[in-house]
Amino acid sequence: xxxxxDGRTAxxxxxxxxxxxxxxxxxxxxxxxVIVADxxxxxxxxxxASLGNGALAVKVDVARHEEVEAMVAFAVEHTGRLDMxxxxxxxxxxxxxxxxxxxxxxxxxxxxNLHGVFYGMRYAVPVMRENGGGAIVNMASILGSVGxxxxxxxxxxxxxxLGISKAAALEYAADGIRVNSVGPGFIGTELVxxxxxxxxxxxxxxxxxxNRMGETAEVxxxxxxxxxxxxxxxxxxxxxxDGGYTAR
Numbered sequence: 001x002x003x004x005x006d007g008r009t010a011x012x013x014x015x016x017x018x019x020x021x022x023x024x025x026x027x028x029x030x031x032x033x034v035i036v037a038d039x040x041x042x043x044x045x046x047x048x049a050s051l052g053n054g055a056l057a058v059k060v061d062v063a064r065h066e067e068v069e070a071m072v073a074f075a076v077e078h079t080g081r082l083d084m085x086x087x088x089x090x091x092x093x094x095x096x097x098x099x100x101x102x103x104x105x106x107x108x109x110x111x112x113n114l115h116g117v118f119y120g121m122r123y124a125v126p127v128m129r130e131n132g133g134g135a136i137v138n139m140a141s142i143l144g145s146v147g148x149x150x151x152x153x154x155x156x157x158x159x160x161x162l163g164i165s166k167a168a169a170l171e172y173a174a175d176g177i178r179v180n181s182v183g184p185g186f187i188g189t190e191l192v193x194x195x196x197x198x199x200x201x202x203x204x205x206x207x208x209x210x211n212r213m214g215e216t217a218e219v220x221x222x223x224x225x226x227x228x229x230x231x232x233x234x235x236x237x238x239x240x241x242d243g244g245y246t247a248r
Contacts, residue, residue, distance in 0.1 A: 209244025
C-alpha cells in the first residue's frame with residue numbers, strides 16, 4: 001500500500017523521541033512536511049533535522065492552551081496549512097493507589113493527557129475546515145479500555161481520550177475531518193529499555209499474547225494508515241496495537 005502525503009502538513013506532539021518520533025519519521029518518509037512539536041525544543045530541533053523533507057521544530061507544553069494555539073499558528077505560518085494532527089504527547093504520572101494520589105499529580109496527568117488533546121483539536125479543527133478536511137489521531141493506550149493497578153489518573157485520562165475522539169468524529173464528519181484514537185500496548189522505547197531492568201521488561205512482555213513488547217514503528221504504521229486517504233471510511237473508532245494484550 002503506497003501511502004503518500006506530498007504537499008500536506010502534519011503536526012505531531014511529543015515527537016522528539018519514542019513513538020512520536022517514529023510517527024514523524026514515517027510521515028516525512030511519505031512526503032509530509034512535519035512539525036515536530038515537543039516540550040524539549042533542543043530534542044525537537046535535532047529530530048526535525050534528522051527527518052529532513054522540510055521538517056520544522058516548535059516548542060510546546062500541551063498542558064498550556066496558549067502554547068498549543070501558537071503551535072497550530074506556527075504550522076500555518078510556515079507551511080500555509082494543517083492537514084494532519086497527532087496528539088501524541090503524554091505522561092504516565094506516579095504509580096500510586098487512588099486514595100493516596102496527590103491532587104497536584106492528578107491534575108498534571110489530566111492536563112497533559114486529556115486537556116492537551118482537547119487543545120490540539122480545538123485549535124486545529126478550524127484550520128482543517130478551511131483546508132476542506134483533515135485527519136486527527138489521538139494517542140490513547142491499551143489502558144483506554146482496561147484498568148491497571150495504581151494508575152488511576154493515567155487510566156482515566158486515556159479512557160477520556162476515547163470519548164473525546166468519538167465526540168469530535170461525530171461533530172466534524174460533515175467537514176471532512178476524521179478523528180480516531182490508537183491504543184498501544186507496552187512499547188519498547190529507548191526510555192523503557194534504558195530505565196527498566198531485564199526482569200521487569202520480561203514481565204511486561206509476557207502480558208502480551210505475542211510475548212513481547214511492541215516497537216515504535218509498529219505503532220507508527222497504524223497511525224500513518226489512519227491519517228491516510230486509504231482510511232477514508234474510518235472515523236470515531238479506537239484501534240489497538242497491543243500484541244493481544246486486551247484479548248485476554
